[in-house]
Amino acid sequence: MAHFSLHTNEDKVDILFIQEPYCYNGDPCYIPSAYLAFYVASSTHPRASLLSKRQIAHNFMLLHNFSNPDIVIVVTSTPPPPFSIHIASSDLTPYDTFEQDHNP
Secondary structure, three states: OHHHHHOOOOOOOOEEEEEOOOEEOOEEOOOOOOEEEEOOOOOOOOOEEEEEEOOOHHHEEEOHHHOEOOEEEEEEOOOOOOOOOEEEEEOOOOOOOHHHHHOO
16 A cells, blocks of 8 residues: 555545555554545454545445445445445455355
């Protein structure tokens, strides 16, 4: 993540999808200051996270009931209702089966 942010033009990127972010005490670290991280904390570390520019972060809400440390889902809260956009970031391990990844 730290190396990625050095090469990212923050003026052009609104949303970043990060898999296996560098973490300290279960929380992602080295998040660029222009972004807000959406993730589900865990005892080890989250494997999926979604970063949104701070200027637009108020438009997103983390769906806790559908998210876990491996899958993060946010929904937009912008008008016009009833339309909303769901955005997901996930990290699927190569050694898990389809059933393991899709059954919490």
